Amino acid sequence: MSIADLVIPGEPAADIGSDHALLACYLVDEGRCPRAICGELGDGPYRRTLEAVRKYGLDHLIEVRQGDGLEVLDCGEVATVVLAGMGGYTIVSILNASPAKTQSFKRLVLQPMNALAEVRRLANSKGWKIEKETVVKDGDYYVNLVINPQCRQDNKLSETELRWGPILMQGAAQESVVRDYYRFQLDKLERIIAGIPNNSTGRSLMRKQEYERRKKELEEILQ
Ligand SMILES: C[S@@+](CC[C@H](N)C(=O)[O-])C[C@H]1O[C@@H](n2cnc3c(N)ncnc32)[C@H](O)[C@@H]1O
Numbered sequence: 086m087s088i089a090d091l092v093i094p095g096e097p098a099a100d101i102g103s104d105h106a107l108l109a110c111y112l113v114d115e116g117r118c119p120r121a122i123c124g125e126l127g128d129g130p131y132r133r134t135l136e137a138v139r140k141y142g143l144d145h146l147i148e149v150r151q152g153d154g155l156e157v158l159d160c161g162e163v164a165t166v167v168l169a170g171m172g173g174y175t176i177v178s179i180l181n182a183s184p185a186k187t188q189s190f191k192r193l194v195l196q197p198m199n200a201l202a203e204v205r206r207l208a209n210s211k212g213w214k215i216e217k218e219t220v221v222k223d224g225d226y227y228v229n230l231v232i233n234p235q236c237r238q239d240n241k242l243s244e245t246e247l248r249w250g251p252i253l254m255q256g257a258a259q260e261s262v263v264r265d266y267y268r269f270q271l272d273k274l275e276r277i278i279a280g281i282p283n284n285s286t287g288r289s290l291m292r293k294q295e296y297e298r299r300k301k302e303l304e305e306i307l308q
Contacts, residue, residue, distance in 0.1 A: 086219045088169055091194045091231050092117060096164035099123070101154060101179065102171050104130045106137035106147070113146040118165075123149045124157040154179035160189035168193070169229075173200025177207045184211055192216075193232040201228055202247040209247065214238040218252040220266045228253070228266070245302045257306050264307065271303045 088108060092098045094117050100109045103123035112118040123138065125131040131151045138147045150157035155166070166187075168176050176197050180187045187193070193213075197204045208215055208230075215238070217231035228250065242251055249267070256263050274296050281293040 086229070087221065088167060088194055088196060088229060089115070089117060091165075091192075091217070091219070091229060092167065093164040093192050095119070096191075097121060097162070098165040098167065099158055099163040100167045100169070101157070102126070102130075102168060103134045103149075104170070106134045106141075106149075108167060108169070109147050110137065110141045110143055113143055114141065119146075121147045122158065122163060123147060124154070125149070125151055126153055154182055155186050156182075158186070160186050163190065165192045165194060166190045167195075169196035170198060173197035173202075173204045177203050180207060187211075188213075188234045191233065191235060193230075193234060195230040195232065196227055197230075201230075201250070202244075204230060205242065205247045205250070208232050208234075209238070209242045212237045212239055215251060218250045218256075220253065220260075220262050222262055222265065226266045226269055248299065249302065249306060254306055267303050267307055271300060271307070274300045274303070 089111055092112060096118065097120045098112055098118045099122040101124040103109055103125055106123050109121040109123050113121050123134045125134050131149070134149045138144050138149055158166070168179060176195055195204055205215065211234070213232050213234040214236040215230060216233050219229045221227045221229065246254065253263050257267060278293060278296050278300065281289055285293055
């Protein structure tokens with residue numbers, strides 16, 4: 086399921102960190118969203134977004150704004166906010182800069198390139214409901230998180246759930262792409278563990294033990 090399929094249909098959306106503006110152009114061109122806002126921080130990507138929107142003749146439907154994270158949006162201005170292709174810590178810092186503003190949107194669609202556990206941890210600590218998690222294989226594996234910041238979820242997730250995804254873990258038995266994603270992560274962990282000598286001590290030993298713990302978690306999920 087692509088990011089576009091996760092956006093609330095029929096309502097405006099914002100793509101923060103839009104760069105080439107492909108998502109926003111697709112959303113309005115296909116009629117999934119009546120209008121969109123692109124947010125970009127850097128001068129280069131901001132200009133790239135403006136040029137792409139003009140090139141596709143969509144500047145009457147897409148507004149391009151320059152600024153840091155959610156500061157380009159007013160509270161509740163759009164239904165869905167997308168943050169994709171960024172590091173997990175950047176996503177956390179953008180959402181955490183103004184939790185009240187974050188909560189004014191109906192849906193967050195997040196595609197962190199790393200540190201997924203930290204993004205889930207933020208959602209869980211704020212009580213925002215993780216409604217859906219999907220895996221897409223497009224060369225690499227990408228995980229999409231759909232969060233409803235207006236729906237409280239008070240149960241605390243375990244470290245295993247934060248790391249591997251509470252919803253993905255439930256789907257592991259049924260969905261082949263999720264199993265493949267976990268197997269890919271397991272292979273990666275096995276390679277890392279093999280690279281740490283057996284006679285390691287101190288920090289190296291602690292790292293090895295941590296990776297072995299994570300490997301065991303994945304083996305149990307995949308059983
Ligand atoms: C790798 S691109 C991803 C582009 C697109 N979203 C995608 O998924 O293909 C990440 C973009 O996020 C932008 N970015 C990073 N931090 C940002 C912030 N705090 N506010 C707005 N944009 C940001 C960068 O300028 C960059 O263009």
